[in-house]
Each structure stands twice: as C-alpha cells, then as structure tokens.
Amino acid sequence: MNEPVRVVIVDDHAMFRAGVRAELASAGAGRVDVVAEAADVDQAVAAIGSHQPDVVLLDVHLPGGGGVEVMRRLSLAPPPSASASTPRFLALSVSDAAEDVIGTIRGGARGYVTKTITGTELVDAIARVSEGDAVFSPRLAGFVLDAFAGSIDVAAVDEDLDRLTEREREVMRLIARGYAYKEVAKELFISVKTVETHMSSVLRKLQLSSRHELTRWANDRRLL
Structure with a gap:
C-alpha cells in the first residue's frame, strides 16, 4: 500500500x-x-x-x-x-x-x-x-x-493592483462581484466598518467613484 x-x-x-x-x-x-x-x-x-x-x-x-x-x-x-x-x-x-x-x-x-x-x-x-x-x-x-499566449497584459494589471494592499484587493473583488458589505465581512472574518474603510481606500486609490465603476474596472481587467 x-x-x-x-x-x-x-x-x-x-x-x-x-x-x-x-x-x-x-x-x-x-x-x-x-x-x-x-x-x-x-x-x-x-x-x-x-x-x-x-x-x-x-x-x-x-x-x-x-x-x-x-x-x-x-x-x-x-x-x-x-x-x-x-x-x-x-x-x-x-x-x-x-x-x-x-x-x-x-x-x-x-x-x-x-x-x-x-x-x-x-x-x-x-x-x-x-x-x-x-x-x-x-x-x-x-x-x-x-497569459502564456500573451492575451493578458499581466504587467498592466499588476501596476494597478500594486496600489492596493492584499486585504483591499480581497474586498475589491468581492464588492465588484456584487457582495453586500455584511457578506464581505462574513467572508473575510472582519467587521462591516472595516469593509467600509477598505472600500473607501480602494475607490480613492483607483480614482473611482462608485461600486458600478469598480465592477466595470475589475471586469475590464478580468479580475472577476
């Protein structure tokens, strides 16, 4: 055996x-x-x-x-x-x-x-x-x-994401997929207030103004 x-x-x-x-x-x-x-x-x-x-x-x-x-x-x-x-x-x-x-x-x-x-x-x-x-x-x-065929520009995606911390990236992806703040908090084992803080930081760093813009931004970069 x-x-x-x-x-x-x-x-x-x-x-x-x-x-x-x-x-x-x-x-x-x-x-x-x-x-x-x-x-x-x-x-x-x-x-x-x-x-x-x-x-x-x-x-x-x-x-x-x-x-x-x-x-x-x-x-x-x-x-x-x-x-x-x-x-x-x-x-x-x-x-x-x-x-x-x-x-x-x-x-x-x-x-x-x-x-x-x-x-x-x-x-x-x-x-x-x-x-x-x-x-x-x-x-x-x-x-x-x-990626190996060259159809994803990994360097460009990395440059955008380098502005975010690892936790901000996790919050960003879940929010962009349509999760409510309470659902994000449950998924990541953090408080709703912390989710709100991370979301504000994500929008500021990426120069976006709404969840709708964030979803479109993430979808364009194939992050969803």
Missing part, C-alpha cells in the same frame, strides 16, 4: 485550516496525512523545513508577503539534508483572479484550486500534484493559457 501524501496547510484563518484538516481526514483517510499547519509566511517556511511535506496547500494572501514569498524563501534556503525532497505547492485560495493565478504559478506552484472545491476533489488534486501533475480548477486553466 502506498504511503499517504504528507501535507502542510498554510492559511491565515484558523477556522478554515480546521475545516480543511477535517475534510482531508474524512475524504482522504489513508491517502493524505496533515503533518503541520501555518498561519503566515514565517510559520510556513519553518513548518515546511521541519516536516518536509510532499505537498503544501498554500493560500495566496498571507501575512508576511503571501504564498509567492513562501516559495521564494524556500527556493533560497539550503535543503535540511542531502536526501530532502522539494515539496510541491498547490494553491488553495478564495481568489480566482487572473493575476493571482498567474503570479502564483510563476512563483512555483504546480496547481491552483479555489476554496469551493469539495473534500474528495481536493484529495485527488493533492495526489495528482504529489505525482508531478499540474492541477487547476477548470476556469483557471484558461488564465494560464491566456
């Missing part, structure tokens, strides 16, 4: 990590073994170096620099031993924006799936990534193909 795939879960929301661990225990019994969790970049680098997992489930937006920073720092660190294997990274994120998908794959991830994935699908994705396959949620594969 094959050994279970050793996994580290990296996400800054403790409740989400607990949910993923429970799903993997239920749907992936005997196939997946969660060996550690981490909530930010520093914890992730330490946990991966210590536990040497086969696959890292990596959120895109993390305190300390994000998922790409985790991969960058690990690529620069010396291996803990000559026999140590390099883990494979599978992004698991609420974001399905083109620039997040493309940037994460360019950073070294082998796949990218969204948090709407089922437990069974996630176990299958982990198994495939551990074997070297590239795995994407269906809609996201098109972003990667478009």
Whole structure:
C-alpha cells in the first residue's frame, strides 16, 4: 500500500485550516496525512523545513508577503539534508483572479484550486500534484493559457493592483462581484466598518467613484 501524501496547510484563518484538516481526514483517510499547519509566511517556511511535506496547500494572501514569498524563501534556503525532497505547492485560495493565478504559478506552484472545491476533489488534486501533475480548477486553466499566449497584459494589471494592499484587493473583488458589505465581512472574518474603510481606500486609490465603476474596472481587467 502506498504511503499517504504528507501535507502542510498554510492559511491565515484558523477556522478554515480546521475545516480543511477535517475534510482531508474524512475524504482522504489513508491517502493524505496533515503533518503541520501555518498561519503566515514565517510559520510556513519553518513548518515546511521541519516536516518536509510532499505537498503544501498554500493560500495566496498571507501575512508576511503571501504564498509567492513562501516559495521564494524556500527556493533560497539550503535543503535540511542531502536526501530532502522539494515539496510541491498547490494553491488553495478564495481568489480566482487572473493575476493571482498567474503570479502564483510563476512563483512555483504546480496547481491552483479555489476554496469551493469539495473534500474528495481536493484529495485527488493533492495526489495528482504529489505525482508531478499540474492541477487547476477548470476556469483557471484558461488564465494560464491566456497569459502564456500573451492575451493578458499581466504587467498592466499588476501596476494597478500594486496600489492596493492584499486585504483591499480581497474586498475589491468581492464588492465588484456584487457582495453586500455584511457578506464581505462574513467572508473575510472582519467587521462591516472595516469593509467600509477598505472600500473607501480602494475607490480613492483607483480614482473611482462608485461600486458600478469598480465592477466595470475589475471586469475590464478580468479580475472577476
């Protein structure tokens, strides 16, 4: 019988990590073994170096620099031993924006799936990534193909988004998709007042005046 795939879960929301661990225990019994969790970049680098997992489930937006920073720092660190294997990274994120998908794959991830994935699908994705396959949620594969075909101007999108913090980007995408402030607050585990503050900042930085303009701006850049 094959050994279970050793996994580290990296996400800054403790409740989400607990949910993923429970799903993997239920749907992936005997196939997946969660060996550690981490909530930010520093914890992730330490946990991966210590536990040497086969696959890292990596959120895109993390305190300390994000998922790409985790991969960058690990690529620069010396291996803990000559026999140590390099883990494979599978992004698991609420974001399905083109620039997040493309940037994460360019950073070294082998796949990218969204948090709407089922437990069974996630176990299958982990198994495939551990074997070297590239795995994407269906809609996201098109972003990667478009980027390499040159039909998405990633540099221009990045320049606009560089004005926003990671949390502002998350609020921006949800508001642009039509979420109410209360729904955004629930989704991101923040207060409605904080959502309002971030929204005001987003509109100011992007020089927009309304939700309608924000939706059109995001749609034009394929961020929805």
